[in-house]
Amino acid sequence: TQLLEQSPQFLSIQEGENLTVYCNSSSVFSSLQWYRQEPGEGPVLLVTVVTGGEVKKLKRLTFQFGDARKDSSLHITAAQPGDTGLYLCAGKETSGSRLTFGEGTQLTVNP
Amino acid sequence: GAVVSQHPSRVICKSGTSVKIECRSLDFQATTMFWYRQFPKQSLMLMATSNEGSKATYEQGVEKDKFLINHASLTLSTLTVTSAHPEDSSFYICSARVWRPNSPLHFGNGTRLTVT
Numbered sequence A: 001t002q003l004l005e006q007s008p009q010f011l012s013i014q015e016g017e018n019l020t021v022y023c024n025s026s027s028v029f030s031s032l033q034w035y036r037q038e039p040g041e042g043p044v045l046l047v048t049v050v051t052g053g054e055v056k057k058l059k060r061l062t063f064q065f066g067d068a069r070k071d072s073s074l075h076i077t078a079a080q081p082g083d084t085g086l087y088l089c090a091g092k093e094t095s096g097s098r099l100t101f102g103e104g105t106q107l108t109v110n111p
Numbered sequence B: 001g002a003v004v005s006q007h008p009s010r011v012i013c014k015s016g017t018s019v020k021i022e023c024r025s026l027d028f029q030a031t032t033m034f035w036y037r038q039f040p041k042q043s044l045m046l047m048a049t050s051n052e053g054s055k056a057t058y059e060q061g062v063e064k065d066k067f068l069i070n071h072a073s074l075t076l077s078t079l080t081v082t083s084a085h086p087e088d089s090s091f092y093i094c095s096a097r098v099w100r101p102n103s104p105l106h107f108g109n110g111t112r113l114t115v116t
Helices: none
Strands: A005-007 A010-014 A019-024 A029-037 A044-049 A055-058 A061-065 A071-076 A085-093 A099-101 A105-110 B004-007 B010-013 B019-025 B032-038 B044-051 B067-073 B076-081 B090-096 B111-115
Touching (some): A019 A085, A029 A071, A071 A085, A099 B044, B004 B090, B010 B019, B032 B067, B032 B076, B044 B067, B076 B090
Parallel strands (some): B010 B111
Antiparallel strands (some): A005 A019, A019 A071, A029 A044, A029 A085, A061 A071, A085 A099, A085 A105, B004 B019, B019 B076, B032 B090, B067 B076
16 A cells, blocks of 8 residues: 655644645655545545646646655645645555545644 | 535434445446545545445455445445444545546545434
8 A cells, every 4th residue: 555644734824824735655656636625525626646747736726746756745825714624635556546645734724 | 527426414323223325426427436434634544445336345444344335336336334333423425536547536525424
């Protein structure tokens, strides 16, 4: 089983600040997804990255997939209270359809 | 597209009873669905992989006789928690994916199970 370490586990910041969440593994993933989850709901897909070195932007969110496809980062610029939630990275194993989830980052953006 | 519907969203049951949770892919066919369990402010823990027309594959430590999975059609998988106990109280989430390379998982909205 491939492991995916996500950090930080908890993050509390003020509105307008920037932040970065990291997912790291010693294993190679064929793709990696980032999800955001609010309490009492299922995770919602934010982005899928497939190519090593790939960078994708979604408004104030920037996602990067490491060159070796072992790590990824999520950077949020000028965070807003609406960004509050649990952020999950999930890597797809190179063989099979199984997804490995990181431990999650609970983000709180205070107004 | 790629909507996954999960029902019920909340259920309260008494110890010893069984509870069935349904997971449906509304606009696509899913040969494989996944069932997760999640504790507050923690990540998802994969319980089992549900395969249409065949037996589910359970993760280590998950009791197959307690968590019965049936995937009788390409759009429906069910998870039955049998003889529920308070420690089974949790948030259960299903997911499915369109079968193409690197397609992401799409999640249901989860079921909050409370066993009294």
